[in-house]
Amino acid sequence: xxxxxxYAHYSALTLKPHPNGILEVVMGASQxxxxxxxxxxxxxxxxxxxxxxxxxxxxxxxxxLIRGEGKGFSAGGDLGLVEDMANDFNVRARVWREARDLxxxxxxxxxxxxxxxxxxxxxxxxVAGLLADVSIASTTARIIDGHTRLGVAAGDHAAIVWPxxxxxxxxxxxxxxxxxxxxxxAERIGLVSLAVPEDQLVxxxxxxxxxxxAGSQTAIRWTKYxxxxxxxxxxxxxxxxxxxxxxGFSGPDVQEGIASLREKRNPKFDxxxxx
Numbered sequence: 001x002x003x004x005x006x007y008a009h010y011s012a013l014t015l016k017p018h019p020n021g022i023l024e025v026v027m028g029a030s031q032x033x034x035x036x037x038x039x040x041x042x043x044x045x046x047x048x049x050x051x052x053x054x055x056x057x058x059x060x061x062x063x064x065l066i067r068g069e070g071k072g073f074s075a076g077g078d079l080g081l082v083e084d085m086a087n088d089f090n091v092r093a094r095v096w097r098e099a100r101d102l103x104x105x106x107x108x109x110x111x112x113x114x115x116x117x118x119x120x121x122x123x124x125x126x127v128a129g130l131l132a133d134v135s136i137a138s139t140t141a142r143i144i145d146g147h148t149r150l151g152v153a154a155g156d157h158a159a160i161v162w163p164x165x166x167x168x169x170x171x172x173x174x175x176x177x178x179x180x181x182x183x184x185x186a187e188r189i190g191l192v193s194l195a196v197p198e199d200q201l202v203x204x205x206x207x208x209x210x211x212x213x214a215g216s217q218t219a220i221r222w223t224k225y226x227x228x229x230x231x232x233x234x235x236x237x238x239x240x241x242x243x244x245x246x247x248g249f250s251g252p253d254v255q256e257g258i259a260s261l262r263e264k265r266n267p268k269f270d271x272x273x274x275x
Contacts, residue, residue, distance in 0.1 A: 012027075012043040014026040021213050023064050026066075026068070027048075027066070028068050028074070041081050045098055048102055048124050049098040052128075055111055062112075064109070065115075065205055065206065066132065068121075072118060073115075102124060106128055107228050108228075112134070113128070113134075114209045114212070115136060117141045117192070118137070118140075119142065120141075127157040130157060133224055134194070135191075136201060136208065137183030137192045138201045140183060141183035143182075143191065144181070149178040151255075151257035152254055154176075154245070156245070158175050164230060
């Protein structure tokens with residue numbers, strides 16, 4: 001139908017249009033009633049990869065605002081999805097393509113993106129959260145790149161943007177040790193644009209979105225395009241990091257990583273390494 005919403009086929013993401021061309025993208029709305037964190041299962045991972053292309057083509061949207069519902073922004077990959085990736089080549093190949101598209105689609109989306117991160121911010125949701133043009137975190141947010149804890153290389157968005165935002169030394173520290181970064185510390189080191197108290201987070205994100213929506217759309221979008229050439233220059237670095245991550249999903253360490261997470265214990269990785 002001609003008048004059907006371009007987002008009618010989305011089920012894992014909740015899309016809420018607001019006045020002045022602001023589109024609110026909500027993760028975990030269906031899970032918040034059960035006080036669960038939003039986890040990236042097969043469906044959500046696919047939708048997080050594709051939504052940015054649809055936003056780019058939507059003439060009614062000037063600004064996208066992404067946030068999480070409930071206890072946090074995002075909880076990372078669903079363990080069922082991770083197990084399927086580790087055990088099924090076809091799933092691994094499909095999710096690799098989605099992970100690639102998620103990063104490049106956020107970068108290439110012409111519309112500015114604002115993120116509002118609270119609580120835990122991990123996994124596929126964090127990709128959009130940190131690649132957003134204006135990233136806002138609550139001071140108490142816990143930003144975690146959990147890849148090495150799982151037993152795979154820090155792929156996704158990490159290699160393409162963390163060194164540019166906070167420098168190589170901080171990027172290596174947080175990514176290799178899988179240390180959590182508070183929202184307050186993330187602002188201090190330049191990992192996010194702003195950190196505000198949690199009770200002000202959504203209001204601040206909408207305030208920023210309103211300013212972007214009211215500005216010159218050509219000037220703002222072309223500024224984003226030009227600045228994101230820094231990220232496009234890092235494309236080969238990102239591609240290699242993602243390839244190394246997905247090689248890891250075929251190895252033994254990820255099996256121990258999954259088991260330790262299910263059993264809520266520290267992992268015991270084999271100290272030997274073929275590389």
